[in-house]
Amino acid sequence: xxxxxxxxxxxxxxxxxxxxxxxxxxxxxxxxxxxxxxxxxxxxxxxxxxxxxxxxxxxxxxxxxxxxxxxxxxxxxxxxxxxxxxxxxxxxxxxxxxxxxxxxxxxxxxxxxxxxxxxxxxxxxxxxxxxxxxxxxxxxxxxxxx
Numbered sequence: 001x002x003x004x005x006x007x008x009x010x011x012x013x014x015x016x017x018x019x020x021x022x023x024x025x026x027x028x029x030x031x032x033x034x035x036x037x038x039x040x041x042x043x044x045x046x047x048x049x050x051x052x053x054x055x056x057x058x059x060x061x062x063x064x065x066x067x068x069x070x071x072x073x074x075x076x077x078x079x080x081x082x083x084x085x086x087x088x089x090x091x092x093x094x095x096x097x098x099x100x101x102x103x104x105x106x107x108x109x110x111x112x113x114x115x116x117x118x119x120x121x122x123x124x125x126x127x128x129x130x131x132x133x134x135x136x137x138x139x140x141x142x143x144x145x146x
Contacts, residue, residue, distance in 0.1 A: 006088050006109040007129050009067050013041045016091075018071060020045045024054045031058045035065055043069035043091055046078055052085040059086030069109075076102040083108050093134055095119045100126040 004012060017039045019030050031042055044054050051070065059068055069089040070082030076098040079090050083102070089109035092099050096112065103110035104127050113134030114120045123131045133144065 010041055017042045020048050024048050024050050027054045028057045028061055041067045043071040045071040047072050052081050055085040055087050095123045097126045100128055
């Protein structure tokens, strides 16, 4: 059976665990516990101290058993750092075309957050793989029916 692409893996698994802590050393154990519980797609936010190092450690420990991502990526430099640390996908709370371009350069799945229709279209046109409506709790499902 052929392996799934990162995009297909996110869509197939339907759950992306967002892991964060003020104590990054605990996050490798958290990632192992998530895998044991059947969660295979995880995002380490760049609000975590030494987030790139956490991604490296999780990558070393769990390898291809998980799909590793980096979240709260606000600029292209952080996207590059995360990619080089082993992140296979990048999540941003906003549409930053330079982040999307960096992800395309490194062949990384990219999921920016967008709120307005203009932001959604900008993200798609720039090459985003998935656009997440963010913050979604402000408007709810009816907003997407428009």
